[in-house]
Each structure stands twice: as C-alpha cells, then as structure tokens.
Amino acid sequence: MVQKKEQKEPDLSKMSQLLLAGATMLGESCPDCTVPLFKKNDEIFCPNCERKAVYAKNKDEIKTIEQKISLGEATHQLKEVLTGKITLLTNKLASLDTPGEINEILELIERILGILEKIS
Numbered sequence: 001m002v003q004k005k006e007q008k009e010p011d012l013s014k015m016s017q018l019l020l021a022g023a024t025m026l027g028e029s030c031p032d033c034t035v036p037l038f039k040k041n042d043e044i045f046c047p048n049c050e051r052k053a054v055y056a057k058n059k060d061e062i063k064t065i066e067q068k069i070s071l072g073e074a075t076h077q078l079k080e081v082l083t084g085k086i087t088l089l090t091n092k093l094a095s096l097d098t099p100g101e102i103n104e105i106l107e108l109i110e111r112i113l114g115i116l117e118k119i120s
C-alpha cells in the first residue's frame with residue numbers, strides 16, 4: 001500500500017498517551033486533518049495539528065475566541081514576569097535597612113500582588 005507523502009499520519013502513540021493522561025477522545029474530528037479531537041481540562045484540541053480547537057457559530061464569535069486566547073497568553077506572560085519581579089524585589093528587600101527604601105520596595109510588591117490578584 002502506497003501512502004501519500006503530504007498527508008500527515010495521525011500519531012497513534014501520542015493519542016494513546018493523551019488518553020492515559022486523562023484526556024477524552026471526542027466524536028468530532030479536526031476540520032484540517034480529520035483526526036479525532038481530544039478534550040482535557042476543558043480544552044479541546046487536535047493532537048495532530050497540536051493546536052486548540054474551539055467551537056464557534058459565526059465569524060464574530062471566532063474573532064472573540066481568538067482575542068480571548070491571545071489575551072490569555074498575554075496574561076500568562078505578564079504573570080510570569082511579575083512573579084519574577086517579586087522574587088527580585090524580595091531579594092533586594094533583604095539587603096535594605098533604610099525605612100524609606102524598604103517602604104518603597106514593599107509598595108511595589110503590594111502593587112504587583114494587586115495586579116496578580118486581578119489577572120488570576
């Protein structure tokens with residue numbers, strides 16, 4: 001049997017790994033590669049194309065979903081950066097002994113924690 005080279009074969013070992021990891025195989029399949037879609041942690045994705053799948057009724061909805069995804073990614077990045085800054089500020093705080101400087105750092109940490117709370 002000759003297989004077409006341009007058609008990507010579904011990675012069966014990957015799919016079984018997903019099932020073992022607690023993912024569910026859905027009845028629907030990916031519109032691009034026809035491999036069954038998987039669902040894990042409320043996220044639907046194609047294991048073959050390695051991207052998220054979302055259900056949308058119309059173009060506007062697709063746009064909204066895409067915006068939500070990119071906002072989610074930006075938020076995730078911001079969270080990582082801010083968490084790094086808190087570590088940095090905490091280290092700086094340990095070396096300070098002037099009340100004014102300590103206060104300044106504490107205010108910054110407080111602000112960062114406030115932002116983290118808002119976005120999580």
Ligand SMILES: [Zn+2]
Binds near residue numbers: 030032035047048
């Ligand atoms: Zn796919």
